[in-house]
Amino acid sequence: MLAAAIGLSVFLSIFNLVAFGNKLWMFVVIVGLFDIVAVAIWVMAAQKILGALKFSHSRVEFVHFPCRLPEPVILRWQPSRGINQINQGAFTLRCVEEWLERSGSGKNQSNILVHEEIWSAKGMIEQRRNFPLHDAVELRYELPADALPTRLSADKPWFWELEVKLNLPGLDFNETYLVPIYGA
Secondary structure (H helix, E strand, O other), X not given: OHHHHHHXXXXXXXXXXXXXXXXXXXXXXXXXXXXXXXXXHHHHHHHHHHHHHHHOOOEEEEOOOOEEOOOOEEEEEEOOOOOOEEOEEEEEEEEEXXXXXXXXXXXXXXXXXXXXXXXXXXXXXXXXXXXXXXXXEEEEEOOOOOOOOOEOOOOOOEEEEEEEEEEOOOOXXXXXXXXOEEXX
């Protein structure tokens, strides 16, 4: 995101010099619209950098590694130091199947990576919660009897992931962690 912001700014600087130097008003309006897009990209890049600095040390701890079917999955999510308070949150464990779909024909052919949720369960934080520095959220998921173990080396692989979405004061948190769940 930062590279895109820098590249677009350098590219637009030439047009800004011409437009504002010669006072070609129609050109100034058009370049001004692209400048607004560049500012929006700079803001998004700053949000990504601040989020990475604030949230970079959150992690998932496994009670059992790897998780084995048919046992329940017990995880501990350890927030980074930047997370002191949560307004609301969702912890979603899901099994995802992944495959490539082709669209178009000839030179216009393209591949699209498709993800389909096979199963999911959510743990919720619905009220404001303060987090002391080393506090963790313990999550327990009971999987269905027909739950699929992780299978990565197939044409249509499936895998398990834990998605953590938190509404925080300031920047929100959204992260996905792979969870190794295998057969007995």
